[in-house]
Amino acid sequence: MVNMSLVSSSEQKIRSAVLGAAGYSGAELCALLAANPYFSLDYAFASGGRTAEPLSQLYPRFTNAIDIVVEPWQDERISSLQIDVAFLALPHEASEAVTPLLLAAGIVVVDLSGAFRLKQADLYPKYYGYQHQHPELLANADYCLMEWLSEVPGDLISVPGCYPTACSLALLPLIKNELLAEHNIPVINATSGVSGAGRKAALSTSFCEVGLNAYGFFGHRHRPEIEQNLRRKVVFTPHLGNFKRGILATSVVTLKAGITPEQVKQAFTEAYQHKPLVRLLSQSPNVANVAGTPYCDIYWQQDGEQLVVVSAIDNLLKGAAAQAMQAANVRFGKPETAGLFSGVVV
Ligand SMILES: NC(=O)C1=CN([C@@H]2O[C@H](COP(=O)(O)OP(=O)(O)OC[C@H]3O[C@@H](n4cnc5c(N)ncnc54)[C@H](OP(=O)(O)O)[C@@H]3O)[C@@H](O)[C@H]2O)C=CC1
Ligand SMILES: CC(=O)N[C@@H](CCC(=O)OP(=O)(O)O)C(=O)O
Structure with a gap:
């Protein structure tokens, strides 16, 4: 300090x-x-x-x-x-x-x-x-x-981009350590607050219109950016939520057979132990805890070969x-x- x-x-x-x-x-x-x-x-x-x-x-x-x-x-x-x-x-x-x-x-x-x-x-x-x-x-x-x-x-x-930051930080430790099954296509669902659309007025982002909806199926501009980062195809579906700022990304992947929880933990720990802005949490992240901060919070749960990684950032900051x-x-x-x-x- x-x-x-x-x-x-x-x-x-x-x-x-x-x-x-x-x-x-x-x-x-x-x-x-x-x-x-x-x-x-x-x-x-x-x-x-x-x-x-x-x-x-x-x-x-x-x-x-x-x-x-x-x-x-x-x-x-x-x-x-x-x-x-x-x-x-x-x-x-x-x-x-x-x-x-x-x-x-x-x-x-x-x-x-x-x-x-x-x-x-x-x-x-x-x-x-x-x-x-x-x-x-x-x-x-x-x-x-x-x-x-x-x-x-x-x-x-x-x-x-904001979504690519949230999901690339979540998935790169696994990809760099070659933990994903060979032909696995990560499925990423991510929800952004309305500030992600900028300050200009638009009907789709006005107070009475915004609830929770998916958009940009297969064609969102962040898909090729995420694929460039991960060097892998992905299915990326953004959502718009009725809060001001923050992104919560939930990424689902299949691991190679036999990958242990210790290997997954080691991949995340080695990637981020000296990175002060990435916090590895022991509970599921919440956009409320990153809004107004420069952090990316990451958490994961494994069930055999299935792994869910959740990451959260402030879209306007990290x-x-x-x-x-x-x-x-x-x-x-x-x-x-x-x-x-x-x-x-x-
Ligand atoms: N919002 C987000 O969460 C994120 C945004 N970004 C990117 O950052 C950029 C800005 O986004 P955001 O802050 O949301 O956008 P806003 O719509 O809130 O603001 C855009 C700004 O650009 C100015 N502007 C527009 N056109 C011109 C021009 N031709 N010449 C000079 N100034 C111009 C506007 O001026 P005026 O007010 O006078 O119209 C305004 O100040 C975008 O490229 C966006 O993709 C990146 C990551 C996250
Ligand atoms: C909620 C919302 O509309 N989000 C924007 C992405 C945020 C943004 O401005 O994109 P960049 O990170 O590429 O700059 C969108 O989906 O187009």
Whole structure:
């Protein structure tokens, strides 16, 4: 544990901008950056159609806590920005368009959208509904599922999707240890709170409409991302639940014959014993216990060859802003969890 008062006040801070700061994940990023002793939050932007407005007016919970004005974005601003890193909490196509401009200006990009997550450009029309305009950047993008990252990322960081974070963290220990039956197709059912759909108004996410429903059968854009991570086909069915934030993912797999509970436990323990943001629980996770935190909680139950793994995250934090902050901390050589616990590093 590092006492933040020990961080030298003369140390040069890493200057940052958040694009999409008026949205849910962008606002969370502003809060994390404001609490991070190594970073300064220098600019916050919304779409070009807005007028400038304090973040605390858009989100009153930041009153007297975060003092930044959210300005309308124009690409022309890039040449005047004095920043080291830009966090993009934008729609996928907007991220894809602005990223090459920021990289050309020497600015590190941490992208929260899906624009650079898939390595195969030909998957974008089917799963995202558009043709990728910068396929040459896909190979250079570092996909930062942080607990499984083996190298310091480069200048284009792609932050994993919320559902893929929850279920990849749950299943990778089993897959890396080759515990799954050879032809097993994991079946993943995951429920997200409504903030997963962003702040914009829509009938399907309005208060009186949301109950509990499945959607995106076989064609959700997170399916190829999960399959890319696990190197295995999956059946992934997302659900929308009537709570604000959090994802609960229940993954069902078949193990190879003879795999013991000790082998399963060892796989999870070895994967996460030195990873402070993954908690292996002895009871089933609850989104209420991770909402507002950067943790991923994991639990499993085995019955012979059948294994159920349950994982829970906050979609806006471990599933978006907190994982982006982790990645930026590592990219700039800072403690990985800086800023994630109200200014205390663990
Ligand atoms: N919500 C979630 O749980 C997660 C979201 N993500 C990803 O993060 C990104 C943002 O999601 P979320 O926070 O939910 O979205 P929101 O809809 O809440 O916010 C989007 C933000 O982007 C701004 N914006 C939209 N179009 C443009 C544009 N062309 N140029 C500049 N700014 C623009 C909006 O501005 P304005 O308000 O002015 O319209 C708004 O500030 C998405 O790519 C999403 O897939 C990733 C993981 C989880
Ligand atoms: C509840 C809800 O609508 N969730 C969104 C996923 C959240 C999100 O924004 O997706 P990324 O993690 O890819 O950025 C969806 O299903 O499209």
